[in-house]
Amino acid sequence: MENFHLSMPTNIYFGHGMVKKLTKHLNQYKRILLVAGGGSIKKNGVYEQVRAVLDSMQIKVFELWGVQPNPDIESVREGIKICKDNDIEFILAVGGGSVIDASKAIAAGFYFKDDPWLLFYDETKVKKALPIGVILTLPATGSETNGNAVVSNREKQEKLSIHSDLLKPVFAILDPYYTFSLPQSQTAAGSADILAHLFEQYFSKNLDNYLIDRMTEAVMKTVIKYAPIAIKEPENLAAREQLMYASTLALNGLLSSGKVTDWATHALEHEVSATHDVTHGVGLAILFPRWMKYCYSDDKAIKYVEYAVNVWEIKKEDFNFIDFNQVFEKLSKEERKSIAFEAIEKTAQFFKSLGLPDSFRSLNIDPSYSKIWASNLIKRDKSAGNFKVLYEEDIKQIYESCFE
């Protein structure tokens, strides 16, 4: 295992009616900014519930509406202005990852003298931030308990991320009932996003982390088991509960413990949604099976076989958890590859079964973008990923395979 520091300070309140816990954390504030998206929280009653609690506390609430999917730096600038003009003390994000990430950028930008987009070129400039709380309505990004924020700059065709411990929310309220009204497409894309986070951490060079690998597989199986149920029965409480908690645990730091993680596929996806209006989870679902195939090699086979056996239960009767590696050693190269590719195929089929598009072609993107995205990515970073380090030509080939 690699040495690591793990900090998970966010208070999680999980379950029906947990919105009332706002009183516990907000009673010290007089003026807060509520950040929201396009208005779905007005339709499903979440906004009304939140305002009822805030109004009963006699908090003065300012509001920023209209944060888009792949939130734009323009919303962040707008939010910072409201905060500065009104001496805001706390930011309450009510929504999914985009709303939360915009809120984090506002929180950091509030104390930054210059334009907030500059923070995305150098996250070490985040020295202080307003405190943030989250009421989650879309399980996907895990942003509700971590310090990550991903923001787009459409003017510059850039999509960048920052991380700071200062951006970890003080609390996250996870009420699965708030997700009953999610459309199938968002449940599907969110589930793909959760799985993608797990893959980024799981496919790692560190093969000596049995505990975390098995815990990660547990979260994967949860998503694979319950996402189809939530899509078929949007008000199935058990499925909504499991997906909501899975999204949080998938990216709160725990499953990166002691590991060098990858994140190449996220970097590749960010280039795609910087130039096209592609839902993050959709882009990831298209990219990930191709990334898995491209990165396969004999020396990496063990990780794929673990994934195949422990998640998809392929040939599980041949293995046992005590002597897994010994059984693996006895397989031929061809047998290993066959098991690995069966698992990759199952992964792709799973995304398809959720109703997600399975190529960039089906999104009407021009194939010439493969070269443009690869070039854009390499302009900023010299390479992508760690499990297999990808350079411009590798990246272009993965993009190209996404048009097949």
Added chain:
Amino acid sequence: MENFHLSMPTNIYFGHGMVKKLTKHLNQYKRILLVAGGGSIKKNGVYEQVRAVLDSMQIKVFELWGVQPNPDIESVREGIKICKDNDIEFILAVGGGSVIDASKAIAAGFYFKDDPWLLFYDETKVKKALPIGVILTLPATGSETNGNAVVSNREKQEKLSIHSDLLKPVFAILDPYYTFSLPQSQTAAGSADILAHLFEQYFSKNLDNYLIDRMTEAVMKTVIKYAPIAIKEPENLAAREQLMYASTLALNGLLSSGKVTDWATHALEHEVSATHDVTHGVGLAILFPRWMKYCYSDDKAIKYVEYAVNVWEIKKEDFNFIDFNQVFEKLSKEERKSIAFEAIEKTAQFFKSLGLPDSFRSLNIDPSYSKIWASNLIKRDKSAGNFKVLYEEDIKQIYESCFE
């Protein structure tokens, strides 16, 4: 799932050389109390490393030595006196669960006007506590990142626990190298303790918590796989890493998410070690397989079968993770019970394979204690546990079976 609040504020620093992180958290303090046990940390060099860092920071260090296994309230009183006499600002626990728990009781007792044992009759009296940090040397209790403290009062023949969020350590330094010198008996008892914590949370009435149940099984398998290796090869780094992190994750709150947990077996063990000098993990290893057998009933069979299939891989080829319950439904009562009891037998055999005693008789305890312990327990609590609620006669029968 049950509604829940999860708070995991402790900063975890994991890996070789992490003792240097003391500087990050202690630079604001001038006077600290170092709490330690019988002196093993002097033999294995841990004390020297810790003092080197503290001395380089010019912190004035007071020391409390001699905290026993099953720490006594007498040590706590002594620690509080040192803290009061010397204006201590921070407590650094260097050791295993006993040292940590004593430190927590000192931290709470420092601000309590009356005798600290009274806190153990009413934990709501913990209103404030000194901050605590931990350098862990024995993976077992999980006390390094939670708010629990278990302390004995030998004079009164009582062993009681308290919980408060105020007692959660600010940081926990987990250096697996510090556990290389642990004797086999402590590695074995510590591993039994970790498994017992997992059982207490896993065997729950809440059958709708797929994610947490599978994560819990992952930690169980880690202990079952790596404890025998650590016992055979005390300096096997991978095994020491896995056990150390397993002990922390087994009881940091995560695996209780959304569950009514049991804790009957811990209550039963506390009575045993209140009257006899029995290592906590040893008592638990004797009690748990008997508790499992006693609590088995047809309506609880599903939980046992999950445990059997997912942990011990009994009949795993008949099951799959998507349709587990449907496969279970097709089994006869006899088949279910047979699978369950095979898993219980494997559990007992596993503890025995670690070199742990397998009955109270082998510890030379008089069988008449079954009645005394059951009576003592029921005097304080009306019953024990939730998975199956146990009353005096049930408890006596479980104790009696531990002499067989």
